[in-house]
Amino acid sequence: MLRYTLMRLGIFVGCLVVVWGLVYSGLAPRGLGDSNGIWIVLLALVLSAPISFVVLRKERDRASERIVQRVDRMKSSLEASRSQEDVADDSARAQGQTS
Structure with a gap:
């Protein structure tokens, strides 16, 4: 960029x-x-x-591809974080119900 x-x-x-x-x-x-x-x-x-x-058309296209890749990485890391929270929450609820 x-x-x-x-x-x-x-x-x-x-x-x-x-x-x-x-x-x-x-x-x-x-x-x-x-x-x-x-x-x-x-x-x-x-x-x-x-x-x-x-x-600068080609350079602009390259820059936009890099931005899209960064956004995709951020989305996937957010989704991974979200799924870890869900697993932790589900296991905490399951332990709470068995007690």
Whole structure:
């Protein structure tokens, strides 16, 4: 998951540098008044999102598989713990009834 996040951040930073260059060279429009910095960041976000969606598809799938595996392990350990509690409870009740 960290790898995916760093790759996504890298794509954003790359887009930020490209947008900054385009705005300051005059090829892309500048923001209104003092909003130039916000304009550059928002434009970089808008450009990096679809690029990340397409380019990082395989990495995103790998990360989601790891998350699913972790959740499945947690569910199975919870179920094992729950069944141990049931066995202990049943044996305690059985001992209580025989006394």
